[in-house]
Structure formats: C-alpha cells, structure tokens
Amino acid sequence: MTPFSQSLEQKFQELMARYPARRSALVPMLIYGQDELGYLPPAAIARIAELLDESEMAVREVIGYYSMLRLQPAGTYHVQVCTNISCLLRGGDELMEHCQHRLGIGNRETTKDGVFSLEEVECIGACSWAPAVQVNYDFHQELTPERLDQILDAYQQRAGAGERAGERA
Amino acid sequence: MADTPAKPLINLTVNGRAITAPPGTLLIEACKQAHIEVPSFCYYPNLSLQAACRMCLVEIEKMPKLQTACTVVVSEGMVVRSETEQVHRARKSAVEFILTNHPLDCPVCDAGGECELQDMTFKYGAEKSRFVEPKRHRDEQQWSPLIYFDRPRCILCYRCVRACGEGMDVWALGVANRGVNSTIIPNHEDHLECEECGNCVDICPVGALTAGPYRYKTRPWEMTHVGAVCTYCGDGCKTTLGVRNDTILRADNRDKSGINGDFLCVKGRYGVDFTQHPERLKQPLARGVGGSAELKPVSWSYALGTIAKRWLEIQKAGGSFGVVGSTRSLNEEAYTLQKFARRVLGTNNIDHHRSADYPALFDALGGREGQPVPLAPAEALKAGGPVLLIGGNPTDEHPLLAWNLRWGYRLNKTRLYILNRDDIKLRRQAYRYAKVGDEAAAVRFLNGTGAASASLTGVGEASEKRWPQTPPSTVETVNESLQEFRARLRQEKDVIIVFGSEISGDAIRELVAFGSGLEGTTRYIAMSDNANSHGAADMGLYPDLLPGYTPLSERSKFEALWGGPIPAEPGMDWNQMRAALQQQNLCTLYVSGANPFRNTPVAPESLKQTFLVVQDLFLTETAQCADVVLPALSGYEKAGTLTNTCGEVQVQKRGGGFEGAKSDLEILYLLADAMGAEWGAASPDRVLQEIRTAVKGYGVSLAKLLSGESVMTAPLNGRVPHRTAPELLLPNRDTLFTAGTLGRYSVVLNSVMERHLKKEAAAE
Secondary structure (H helix, E strand, O other): OOOOOHHHHHHHHHHHHHOHHHHHHHHHHHHHHHHHHOOHHHHHHHHHHHHHOOOHHHHHHHHHHOOOOOOOOOOOEEEEEEOOOHHHHOHHHHHHHHHHHOOOOOOOOOOOOOEEEEEEEOOOOOOOHHOOEEEOOEOOOOOOOOHHHHHHHHHEEEOOOOOOOOOOO | OOOOOOOOOOOEEEOOEEEOOOOOOHHHHHHHHHOOOOOOOOOOOOOOOOOOOOOEEEOOOOOOOEEEEEOOOOOOOOOEEEEOOHHHHHHHHHHHHHOOOOOHHHHOOOOOOOOHHHHHHHHHHHOOOOOOOOOOOOOOOOOOOOOEEEEEEOOOOOOOHHHHHHHOOOOOOOEOOOHHHHHEEOEOOOOOOOOOOOOOHHHHOOOOOEEEOOOOOOOOOEEEEEEEEEEEOOOOEEEEEEEEEEEEEEEEOOOOOOOOOOOOOOOHHHHHHHHHHOOOOOEEEEEEEEHHOEEEEEHHHHHHHHHHHHHHHHHOOOOEEEEOOOOOOOOOHHHHHHHHHHHHOOOOOOOEEEEHHHHHHHHHHHHOOOOOOOOOOOOHHHOOEEEEEEEOOHHHHOOOHHHHHHHHHHHHOOEEEEEEEEOOOOOOOOOOOOOOHHHHHHHHHHOOOOOHHHHHEEEEOOOOOOOOOOOOOOOOOOOOHHHHHHHHOOOOOOOOOOOOOOOOOOHHHHHHHHOOOOOOOEEEEOOOOEOOHHHHHHHHOOOOHHHHHEEHHHOHHHHHHHOOOOOOOOOOOOHHHHHHHHHOOOOEEEEEEEOOOHHOOOHHHOOOOOOEEEEOOOHHHHHHHHOEEEEOOHHHHHEEEEOOOOOOEEEOOOOOOOOEEEOOOHHHHHHHHHHHOOOOOOOHHHHHHHHHHEEEEEEEOOHHHHHHOOOOOOOOOOOOOOOOOOOHHHHOOOOOOOHHHHHHHHHHHHHHHHHHHHHHHOOO
C-alpha cells in the first residue's frame, strides 16, 4: 500500500536507480513525499522504508535529523521566517514577532483554519535581500511588516479560492 | 594471517616518549598499548568509529586543531601530546558539556560505582558547570521486559546503537532528532523488538540503559564478582556473577576475559534467576514415608540409606541397573557418574541426552593415528578464514558461535558458506547460501561429483550483498548454483566446518571425507546443545565407550585405575533402557540432572517395577515419577570444569550457594560410601587430576586452565567402535529464550517469551 500518487511512485523508482546505494535516495524521497502529502505520516514512512529495504526506524532517524521534514501536518501556507544573522540585522525577528501577532500562533504552530503555519528557520540563502521569508517554496525579500501583511493577505485570498501555493515543479 | 609478512612498525612520539605501533593502528589504541591513557566514551574497539564524545582530543604537531585520537591513524614521525594545558581544558569542557543534562543521580543509579562518566568526572574535572539552564527531565521508559532507558543520563556515545546493529545484526536502536534534542530510540515507537541480549546495557558507559532484573537491587561494591561459565548452551561463555550473601543477583560481562569477549546472550546475562526460583528443591523427597504414596521431604541420610539399601538388594538379586547422566553436570561429575555406574553399580547401562554425534566425528577422523583431532575453538571463527556451516541455527542455539561468525564477516571478511533447510538469520552474512531440503544429502552431494539429487531442490541463491544490506530474496535456481557452491568451496583452504545435529553417523564420515580433500587443515565444530554436552560425551556417558572414547575392549587401563573389574559387554543405550522400562524389565533407573521423560515419556504404570532415583534442581517430569528425589546444586554453585561444544575446557567457579542441595559429585561420593565403596570424601580437584591423566585429550595445562583460560582438548586419533544411533540424537532446538529445564524456571526468560507470544497473538 502506498500513500503516494502513481507519478510520485514512478519518480521514486527513478531516484533509487540514480545512486550506487539505493538508500542514498532517502532524503529526496522524503522531501518529494512531504511535498505531496504536506507531511510524513506513518504510512509514508512505512512505504519509503519498504522501497529502500531499510527499517522504519532508520527512516525516522533521518526525518528527526532534518528540521524541514515534518511528522505533523503544516498549514496550507508554511511561513518560514529567517532570523539568522543577515535577516536579524535587518529586522528578521520583528517579522517573526509580527507574524505571531497577526496569525495568533507561536513558532511551529498552525492556525485553527489550517491556512497558515509559522516556523522560525535558519538561513534560507537570501542574505543579499534580507530580511527574507519563505512561504512553501516562494521567496519574499526585503520585507517590512507592512509588505509582509500584503503578502499574507494575498495568500489568505488564494486559500479562500481553494488554491495551493508554491508547489515544487 | 601468519603467512603475511609483518609490516614494519610505525614510530611516533607521545608526550616525549617514543612508541611504536603496527600500521593502521588508531592513535588511541597505540597510546593504550603504551599505557598512556587517553580517555574516551564513544570509542569502542572493533565497532565503527563515532568521534561523538570529544573526550579523546589530543594535540598533534602540524595539525591545526586538537584531534580526536579515536579516529586518527598513526603515521611515521607523528608527535602527539596528550597531557598539555590545552588538552586538559578540552577534556574538562567535554565533561562539562556531557553533563549539561545529566541528572547526576548517582546515588540511585544502577551504574553508580561502575560508571565511566563518574570516573571521568572524578578524574578530569568539571566540578562546576557554567550552564544555568535548568536540566531537562524525562521519565524513565521501559522498552522491553528487560531493557529500561533513562534518557537524561544518556551521553549519546552511540555505543549501544553500534553494538546492537554491527555486533548483533539486530539494528533495534537508533538516534532521533538532532542537537540538544538527540535521543536514543527503540525500533518500535515506544518499545524494543529485539533479541534481548542486553549487550546495549553492558556497553552503556553510564546508567542510561539498565536491566529490569537488576534495577535498584544492590550496589556493585556490595557484591563479589565471580567469573563463571554460563550453564545454558554449549558455547561456554564466561558470565560474571554478581553475588551477595551467597545469592546470585546478576550476571554480566564486566571483565570480558572469557572466550566470549564482549558478548553474552539473553540467557547468559538474565537467565541466572532460575537459581532462586521458589520451586527449587531444598531437601530430598521420598515415597513410602509413613505409608504415603506421595513424595515427602526426608533427611539426606534417610534418602541415601534408602537408595543404597534398595540398590544393594537389586545387586544381590542380579537385577538390572540403568543410569542417565546430565549434559549440564561438570566433567568431574560426569566422569565420576560413569565410574560409579561401572564400578559401584556394575553396569554399562549408561547414557545421556545426546545432541551431537561426537564418537562418529572422532571415528571419522581416526585415520591418522597419533595425531590430535583437528577441532576448532570458537575464537577461530573470528579469524576470517572460510567457514562452512551445515544445519543448525547458531543465532538461536549457539549465540556465541553466531557472534563470532558475524565478527569474522564484519572485521575479517570471512567467506561463510551455508547449507540449511531454513532461512537462518546468518545467511545475511553468507558468502554463499544454499537452502537445501536435507543437509545430510547436501553433504553427500558435496563429497560427490554428480548432480544434485531431487531431495536438494529448493535451492536459494547465495548472498552477493554485503552487510548491512538485508538478505536477498531466494531465487528459484536448482542444481547449477549448488554445483557452483561446491566448486567454490573446493577452492578454499583451511576451512572450518561447523555442523548441527542433522549431520550424524555416516553423514559425518562423508563430511570428513569431503573436508580431508580440501587444501590445508580442515577443522571441525560439532554443535551440541548444553553447557557440558561435549564433556558428557568425552567423559564416557555411553553404554559402549569409556572416557576418552575408549572402547570397552581396552577397559583394562581403567580397571587398573579404578581397582576392579568393569563389565565387558556394552550396556543399553537410552532407547533400550526405555524399552526395558516399558517391558518392566529394568529394576532401577538413576537419573542425574536429566529429564528424559519430557521428550520420551514413559507410561507411569510401566514404572511400577522400577526403583527410580532422580537428582535435579526441580521436580521435573522425570522427578515426579521418582521414588527418591535428591536436590542438586546448579552449575553456578559448584566448582570443576566444563567442555564447550568446540571441545574447549574451562574452569567453573562457584558463584552462589543453595542451602539443602548438594553437588552431583558430593551426592555420588555419598552414594558410593553408602554402598560400601570407600571412596572417601568428594574432591573435584582430585577427580580433575584423574581426568587429566586418564582421559585422552584432557592432559591439558593446569596452569592455563586454572588461570581462567580456555584450553582446547585434543582427543588423540584412533577408530571409535561405536554403534551410531541417529534416533538417539535429540536436539533441543532451543530458541533464544528457551533452554530445557533451566529456562522453564527462569522467570525472566519466561517474561520475555510471554511478551513475544502476546505480540504474535496480537499480530494474528
């Protein structure tokens, strides 16, 4: 039994064939799997373990190691605020605080309607345009609280229209 | 090994001292060899390197930063300093860092007093911590009936993870999360499903992993520690008994001096509790006291007197005797038992629970008169030479042999060839693995030139994959792959052949014929079940063989030694004795430390004419039928020697005691005395001396033996005229958690089994 789509299963096969050792495909499989399901439920872990001929524990070890991999569902829009040094110097922590107020949730929490989740993250590689926020796979740069409000408003509207943003191509 | 020329040693300087080490040596090991202490937690010899604890940091010239001595390989001209101000500061910081979340609950911790972290903190500092954050507490977790985890105590050295995966090939422990949230996790969410060997507990440098049966019972310094030999299977592991007030409180592997090195299985470590089972027999029992047909407690003198009186009557009337010996009794006791049967009772009707056909092996090897028989010690399986494993399941039945095979595979590239009817776990380390319908037929195939017969169909493909990959699925190829298996095997040199009870009699002769045709010296290990199965065979618990597989025709040597005649005719084996019992033709049966009625029941009414004497630890199925029951001491409560399945003899030391019971040797001497045989008082040392002089192959070095080493017995070659009876080979087929009578009375082993049964039931 697989929780993944047929096309993703196909992609897994290609990934596993790409490396000398099958288990090397583990991290990309987890990322693509999470992209599709929003998080990594037990069924996803079991399936990936089965495909790689590894124990479920070995898969959980890797998930636990990477903070970007989730065992719990996130919001439709996962707001990731960078507070590393460059962003911090240019107001990253104010952005984080602003998000907490505006969304009414803390770090690693999800709004009641399930639209937004919030996470303080380490460097997302956008230092030149700090402070930066990543929403799913979309980058938003040189932000102020006001600009961020506009961006979040736009996502709120898209959520109302039933759209999902920024899925990886 | 021996034929590779020695490479020149590497020269290096540590703390101004010139030392040498072989190329490839890790710096930490080189220092250890030179008695220079470099502290570490995560480094453990023969496991993969971790460099997690940062305790072993040292200064190395021309390297910019401090280096971990556990990962640096020595090189020529290396200059190392391990006791500088900078290194001292680093160690202190490492301990301070390791103690960030450690609760320092040493006063209640099981490891207190034998804790590496305690010792290191004491020695290297961190008397003050600069951390002001509150320590994080987590409640203890029970992961299995035996294994507990106290997360705050864990210092994340990952020794347990590696020992479980690399050493045991179980892979039940892992690491979750990262950084300050890292933690050791069990393989099933909140619990472990594993072999319960407890190596993780033993290897834990702190008290994070502890064992249920020992938790909070005592402190290490309140016990005396006795290096005893495990009394369960035939491998002969050393298990260090923790004894307080003559009571065995735990067994572990703390001195690591035995043939088992780092290893112990669940039985050796946690099965010792049978010694304290409430149903242990504390005094002799006899029927007919006060006219009662039930077994009632009686005094030793009454019991011994009753037995002697009856046996003397039977002797006088020319009645028949039967004797069944034990595969757990010590060599001295087995030797004395057959001497007692032959000289005092005057019968050759003596047998034991056979599980390997040793006489056939020694007979088959008998062609080269005067040469020692090429037996392989357990250690040899680690060395990396090719091994052929036929039948049996070492993982369950011989955990040490399995551990050594995995060791050889992992560290020395052993090429392991397996022929088995089952998909045994060791196939994961196999170089070539063939699943065969019948192992004996497979041996005939190996020794022949023809095609594989129909009985060998169902061949599985060998494992090309190397550890840690999981086993390949079996491929349906027949004949061709077996041909290849045979062809490859025939090109090997110095093969060790390990075989189970599936191979007996003529199949052993075929196997030896095959082995003799191989290049180099082929050595053998015949796997037998119990702690002294091999010893029982060597000591002559056979109806037709005297000690050292001496045929009855050569009995004059023993007659001279024992001062009287030995019956000339071979006696009855167990099946013949059982038939005689059923025909009410056996006047008396003396069963010492065996439970033959469990596997081969005898109808109670057929015992009416037989005077049955049983000595054992518990009221077994056999003892329940007895007329007189004598309470015996366990293998952990007496001193002597044991011979393991490979033929290595080791000293057994007395761990605990048990009030009311006596050793088999004492009982035999008391019975001999009651029968009027003037043997004097029992002395294991005196019997050992007699064994060393009289039993072929046992003239072993006393110095080696008494200093705690295992010594290979070397029965000399010669034909062994012996009637092979495959039907008498009754292997226990033990699992990891069962072991005949002892296992049934181990509460701990039963608790593990119950959990496994519940799990199976839940799965269905």
